Amino acid sequence: MPRLKPGTIMNTDEEDAAITAAAMSDPDARPLTDAEWEAVKPRLRIGRPPAGKPLKVSTTIRFDADVLAALKASGPGWQTRVNDAMREYVAARR
Numbered sequence: 001m002p003r004l005k006p007g008t009i010m011n012t013d014e015e016d017a018a019i020t021a022a023a024m025s026d027p028d029a030r031p032l033t034d035a036e037w038e039a040v041k042p043r044l045r046i047g048r049p050p051a052g053k054p055l056k057v058s059t060t061i062r063f064d065a066d067v068l069a070a071l072k073a074s075g076p077g078w079q080t081r082v083n084d085a086m087r088e089y090v091a092a093r094r
Contacts, residue, residue, distance in 0.1 A: 056083075 011019065023029050071078045077091070
């Protein structure tokens with residue numbers, strides 16, 4: 001268990017039991033069934049991509065300040081758009 005901040009007040013077992021009993025008596029706060037828990041699980045995998053997928057490589061590149069400002073001003077996903085533009089450029093040069 002993580003260390004608690006100084007001054008943290010913990011419920012006693014009796015207080016915890018009273019809170020749990022009050023919550024269980026509330027018809028709007030019934031516990032979820034196993035099927036309901038399955039329905040709320042995230043469908044997407046969070047974290048690193050599986051090992052089989054091609055990985056992106058972190059690098060450092062220097063842009064002119066005005067070019068970088070224009071790229072960032074184009075909104076979220078600007079790095080992906082730069083990657084796509086570089087992919088098109090490389091494909092055209094082959």
